[in-house]
Amino acid sequence: MASLRVLDTLFYPKSVSIVGASANPSGWGGSNFLTDLLKRGYQGNVYPVNPKATVISGLKCYPDVKSLPEIPDLVIIAIPAPGVPQVLRDCVTRGVKNVHIFSSGFSETGEEEGRKLDAEITDIISNSDLRVVGPNCMGIWVPGSKLTYWGDEPKGIGSLALISQSGGHGEFLTLYAQQLGIYFSKVISFGNARGLQASDFLEYFAADPETKMIACYFEGMKQGGKVTKMIASINRAKPVFVWKSGLTPSGARAVSSHTGSLAGEEKIWKAFYAQTGAVPVNSLEEIADMALAFQHLKHAGGRRVLLLGGGGGNSVALADICSREGLDVPRLTENTRLELNKFIRLAGNSVRNPVDAWSAQDTPDLFHKTLELTVNDPNIDAVIIDRLVWHTPDDRLKFDQVNDYLIDFVKHNHSQKPIVISLSGVNSSLASVTTKTELLQKFTRAGIAAYASTINAARALSKFIAYHEFLAR
Amino acid sequence: MASLRVLDTLFYPKSVSIVGASANPSGWGGSNFLTDLLKRGYQGNVYPVNPKATVISGLKCYPDVKSLPEIPDLVIIAIPAPGVPQVLRDCVTRGVKNVHIFSSGFSETGEEEGRKLDAEITDIISNSDLRVVGPNCMGIWVPGSKLTYWGDEPKGIGSLALISQSGGHGEFLTLYAQQLGIYFSKVISFGNARGLQASDFLEYFAADPETKMIACYFEGMKQGGKVTKMIASINRAKPVFVWKSGLTPSGARAVSSHTGSLAGEEKIWKAFYAQTGAVPVNSLEEIADMALAFQHLKHAGGRRVLLLGGGGGNSVALADICSREGLDVPRLTENTRLELNKFIRLAGNSVRNPVDAWSAQDTPDLFHKTLELTVNDPNIDAVIIDRLVWHTPDDRLKFDQVNDYLIDFVKHNHSQKPIVISLSGVNSSLASVTTKTELLQKFTRAGIAAYASTINAARALSKFIAYHEFLAR
Numbered sequence: 001m002a003s004l005r006v007l008d009t010l011f012y013p014k015s016v017s018i019v020g021a022s023a024n025p026s027g028w029g030g031s032n033f034l035t036d037l038l039k040r041g042y043q044g045n046v047y048p049v050n051p052k053a054t055v056i057s058g059l060k061c062y063p064d065v066k067s068l069p070e071i072p073d074l075v076i077i078a079i080p081a082p083g084v085p086q087v088l089r090d091c092v093t094r095g096v097k098n099v100h101i102f103s104s105g106f107s108e109t110g111e112e113e114g115r116k117l118d119a120e121i122t123d124i125i126s127n128s129d130l131r132v133v134g135p136n137c138m139g140i141w142v143p144g145s146k147l148t149y150w151g152d153e154p155k156g157i158g159s160l161a162l163i164s165q166s167g168g169h170g171e172f173l174t175l176y177a178q179q180l181g182i183y184f185s186k187v188i189s190f191g192n193a194r195g196l197q198a199s200d201f202l203e204y205f206a207a208d209p210e211t212k213m214i215a216c217y218f219e220g221m222k223q224g225g226k227v228t229k230m231i232a233s234i235n236r237a238k239p240v241f242v243w244k245s246g247l248t249p250s251g252a253r254a255v256s257s258h259t260g261s262l263a264g265e266e267k268i269w270k271a272f273y274a275q276t277g278a279v280p281v282n283s284l285e286e287i288a289d290m291a292l293a294f295q296h297l298k299h300a301g302g303r304r305v306l307l308l309g310g311g312g313g314n315s316v317a318l319a320d321i322c323s324r325e326g327l328d329v330p331r332l333t334e335n336t337r338l339e340l341n342k343f344i345r346l347a348g349n350s351v352r353n354p355v356d357a358w359s360a361q362d363t364p365d366l367f368h369k370t371l372e373l374t375v376n377d378p379n380i381d382a383v384i385i386d387r388l389v390w391h392t393p394d395d396r397l398k399f400d401q402v403n404d405y406l407i408d409f410v411k412h413n414h415s416q417k418p419i420v421i422s423l424s425g426v427n428s429s430l431a432s433v434t435t436k437t438e439l440l441q442k443f444t445r446a447g448i449a450a451y452a453s454t455i456n457a458a459r460a461l462s463k464f465i466a467y468h469e470f471l472a473r
Numbered sequence: 474m475a476s477l478r479v480l481d482t483l484f485y486p487k488s489v490s491i492v493g494a495s496a497n498p499s500g501w502g503g504s505n506f507l508t509d510l511l512k513r514g515y516q517g518n519v520y521p522v523n524p525k526a527t528v529i530s531g532l533k534c535y536p537d538v539k540s541l542p543e544i545p546d547l548v549i550i551a552i553p554a555p556g557v558p559q560v561l562r563d564c565v566t567r568g569v570k571n572v573h574i575f576s577s578g579f580s581e582t583g584e585e586e587g588r589k590l591d592a593e594i595t596d597i598i599s600n601s602d603l604r605v606v607g608p609n610c611m612g613i614w615v616p617g618s619k620l621t622y623w624g625d626e627p628k629g630i631g632s633l634a635l636i637s638q639s640g641g642h643g644e645f646l647t648l649y650a651q652q653l654g655i656y657f658s659k660v661i662s663f664g665n666a667r668g669l670q671a672s673d674f675l676e677y678f679a680a681d682p683e684t685k686m687i688a689c690y691f692e693g694m695k696q697g698g699k700v701t702k703m704i705a706s707i708n709r710a711k712p713v714f715v716w717k718s719g720l721t722p723s724g725a726r727a728v729s730s731h732t733g734s735l736a737g738e739e740k741i742w743k744a745f746y747a748q749t750g751a752v753p754v755n756s757l758e759e760i761a762d763m764a765l766a767f768q769h770l771k772h773a774g775g776r777r778v779l780l781l782g783g784g785g786g787n788s789v790a791l792a793d794i795c796s797r798e799g800l801d802v803p804r805l806t807e808n809t810r811l812e813l814n815k816f817i818r819l820a821g822n823s824v825r826n827p828v829d830a831w832s833a834q835d836t837p838d839l840f841h842k843t844l845e846l847t848v849n850d851p852n853i854d855a856v857i858i859d860r861l862v863w864h865t866p867d868d869r870l871k872f873d874q875v876n877d878y879l880i881d882f883v884k885h886n887h888s889q890k891p892i893v894i895s896l897s898g899v900n901s902s903l904a905s906v907t908t909k910t911e912l913l914q915k916f917t918r919a920g921i922a923a924y925a926s927t928i929n930a931a932r933a934l935s936k937f938i939a940y941h942e943f944l945a946r
Contacts, residue, residue, distance in 0.1 A: 108823075110825070164786070165786070166784075166785050166786025166787075166789070167785075167786075168784040168785060168786050168787055169786040169787075172784075172787075172863050172898060172899050172901070173899065175863070175864070175901035175902075176863070176899035176900060176901055178901075179900075179901070179902065179903075217786065219786075219789060245786070245789045245790060245793055246789055246792075246793065247793065248792070248793045248795075248796030248797055249796055249801070250792040250793070250795055250796040250800075250801060250802035250803075251789055251790075251792045251793035251796055253792065253802065253804065253825070253826075254788050254789040254791075254792035254793075254802070254823075254827055255789050257788075257823040257825045257827075257829075258785040258786065258788065258789055258823065258829070259785070282793075283790065283899075284899050285899050288899070311639075311641040311645075312639055312640075312641060312731040312732070313637070313638070313639025313640075313641050313642040313690065313692075313718070313731065314639075314641055314642075314645075315727050315730075315731065316639070316692060316718045316719055316724055316727040316728050316731055317718060317724075317756065318727075319719075319721070319723040319724045319726065319727035320718055320719065320720065320721045320723070320724035320727075320755075322721075322723055323721030323722055323723040323724055324721055327723075328722070328723060329723035329726065329727070330723075331726065350581075350727075350730040350731065352583070352726070352730045353726075354727055354730075356730075356731070390645050390648070390649070391648070425645060426645055426646065426649035426756075426757050426758050426761070427649060427652075428645070428648035428649055428651075428652070429648075429652065430652075430907065430910050430911065430914075433906060433907070433910045434903065434906070434907065437900075437903050437906045438903065441903070
């Protein structure tokens with residue numbers, strides 16, 4: 001297994017060679033990696049390799065890896081699959097340690113030729129010291145070393161690491177999460193995983209001081225027992241979110257076509273989650289949801305939730321959602337109810353929990369009194385404040401005042417109870433969609449665990465609580 | 474039970490009296506109903522009732538129902554709950570037939586006073602010929618008679634009827650659905666249901682020529698056996714979508730606070746769905762989703778779905794989603810695969826199903842060839858075309874060309890296979906959220922069953938197929 005120092009040369013290479021860079025690029029490949037590295041301001045030496053060119057993007061070009069003036073810390077291979085074995089052999093000869101194979105066209109094609117090539121490179125890799133990411137993947141993206149895989153990734157450095165067999169997932173997630181104030185320490189797309197495995201990356205991230213949370217997207221899994229043990233250990237210090245895809249019959253077939261992986265059985269993965277306490281997730285959105293929870297919530301206690309919202313039918317829906325996500329919405333204490341009734345009239349409202357009171361939602365000082373009373377109710381362990389955003393606000397000033405007050409309240413929450421915000425409601429117009437998206441960005445960028453729907457909020461809160469329940473066992 | 478002709482005077486009243494209209498309105502109540510009726514251009518006679526005023530909004534005001542110059546077809550009661558029994562008695566005396574009680578403050582408050590008032594009005598109603606909607610509800614909204622309950626409802630008339638114990642749900646749903654080209658024949662908010670029951674409205678809608686689909690939101694249910702039988706019968710001619718809330722412990726408590734209803738047991742409702750074949754839904758969004766399916770899809774066959782999208786990891790996710798929604802994503806025939814391979818290269822793509830080929834998604838003529846080949850594959854019964862919208866399009870012209878072509882293809886689909894469009898992808902910016910929302914509106918308004926996510930698309934398609942499977946049994 002690769003140690004932390006060894007993989008450092010992969011994540012922070014002093015020199016990179018790109019095999020398959022082209023002076024006149026058509027299509028998508030090595031030239032993109034070259035352009036993106038330069039665009040991002042990568043500071044190390046960059047060596048294009050192409051036997052048909054002498055200069056590419058102003059850089060001297062070399063005919064092959066063997067003729068490079070130094071041993072590059074990282075070689076990116078981006079040529080058609082049939083040429084990959086020879087480049088790998090050259091890398092072995094030259095003493096290269098880290099290789100990323102971007103090229104696809106191996107066993108994931110399901111064709112005889114691809115399978116043969118796959119066997120050939122697997123043989124070269126396993127009989128060498130090469131540390132290979134891929135093939136059939138976008139490779140690695142490290143904001144701290146300006147190592148890029150797409151060219152328009154977020155520039156910020158954060159504390160979430162992503163280990164993904166899909167490169168697209170990495171791109172989609174990082175750009176989506178950025179809007180919510182979630183940034184990444186490192187992103188790995190490792191495709192068919194013929195060299196470095198999930199276990200190698202997990203070991204690195206366990207020790208990586210930049211990384212505080214780890215998200216994994218797995219299509220297949222090698223060394224399952226080892227990975228399970230590692231995640232069980234790492235998860236206690238750094239929460240690990242695991243999305244295992246391909247657990248349905250149709251998904252398993254898709255996995256085979258994508259990375260040539262064997263998807264595995266659902267019961268094995270159930271045991272994995274039970275044993276490790278890793279947070280199960282099922283989408284990119286949910287990875288971001290969990291990162292928001294772990295980034296912003298400090299404490300977790302019981303499952304008795306206060307639901308503070310507006311609308312009668314809407315409140316019932318919110319309560320059903322919470323129940324289905326394993327949360328309880330108990331009655332508030334008699335004392336809280338009587339205090340609330342002093343300023344929220346009985347008819348047309350409910351102060352029992354869910355607390356359904358438009359008047360409180362619309363008026364900053366009533367909202368303040370309602371929050372203080374209900375959040376501190378002894379029947380309550382956690383809080384979901386629902387902002388029903390379905391039209392553009394009638395009174396924008398008041399709307400913003402309530403939201404600003406809410407941010408202030410949650411940021412200075414001394415109750416030791418996790419507080420999340422949900423933005424429920426089906427939108428009535430494009431303008432209200434915009435309002436909701438802007439409000440979600442406002443809350444999350446202010447450091448609040450806020451969610452686009454109550455389902456997202458309740459699910460994230462429930463899994464956050466489950467994580468702490470697991471640790472407390 | 475009320476017959477079609479009898480309820481016609483409720484839905485198309487020639488005169489309306491509003492008890493609780495006020496010349497100088499503070500808060501929300503009778504004056505809103507009056508204002509909204511006038512604003513909407515209601516053509517019948519309108520009689521405000523208020524003992525403290527002589528003229529309201531330019532209309533002569535009457536001290537009570539007994540002194541009105543004619544028997545109004547509909548009386549709307551919007552005064553505090555304690556005064557409601559006397560108005561009901563006046564209605565009986567005057568010979569009024571249809572009453573909507575907007576007022577709340579009855580048994581849903583959980584307080585002794587509210588329960589007493591509830592018993593009192595229930596007694597009056599059951600010993601009279603009054604047809605009462607409510608109390609604690611927004612009443613009825615009929616675009617065809619300009620009868621309004623909110624004042625800013627969509628103006629269009631459509632074929633979906635809504636029977637809802639929540640008025641908010643009616644408002645949210647109608648404005649949301651309008652964006653997707655779904656309009657309503659009639660909307661009923663009937664709150665605590667102390668008079669007219671779901672069965673009365675169902676009977677009306679079964680015969681109503683305007684109504685082609687019926688959506689129900691139930692918190693509680695009286696006459697369950699009768700309603701089950703009615704829906705089992707109606708559903709064969711007009712699909713009935715039923716959202717039963719309060720089936721979780723927390724939801725049941727919320728139901729009791731909202732409309733004072735008994736939520737009932739989950740197993741009873743499972744039997745209800747099994748017996749009636751009604752389409753189970755769980756949110757307003759899902760009601761709109763099902764309306765889109767039934768409004769735009771003509772045929773339903775088997776469950777073998779073609780998934781046409783882009784992105785490797787994304788395709789796996791789409792396949793898992795379909796499987797979880799009860800759909801199968803089988804391999805395409807060898808012939809289709811070979812034909813696709815002639816213009817979609819093997820490396821980095823998959824033509825097996827999911828068909829993952831960026832090149833085809835981005836190029837109108839390749840997209841056309843891909844669609845023609847795959848939709849007509851004999852292994853396929855239904856189609857989900859996924860447009861992965863996660864950023865703003867790099868080439869807007871091409872993007873629009875592909876979308877326009879897609880609309881044309883789906884509208885002229887002669888395959889007898891249902892085709893739906895999903896817009897997957899987590900968004901990278903507010904601009905991409907806007908793009909996605911606009912695209913969803915464009916597709917749906919063009920008469921296509923299009924959905925904001927693949928989960929929504931797969932769920933709606935699966936339930937649409939299930940409905941037809943039930944009918945074919």
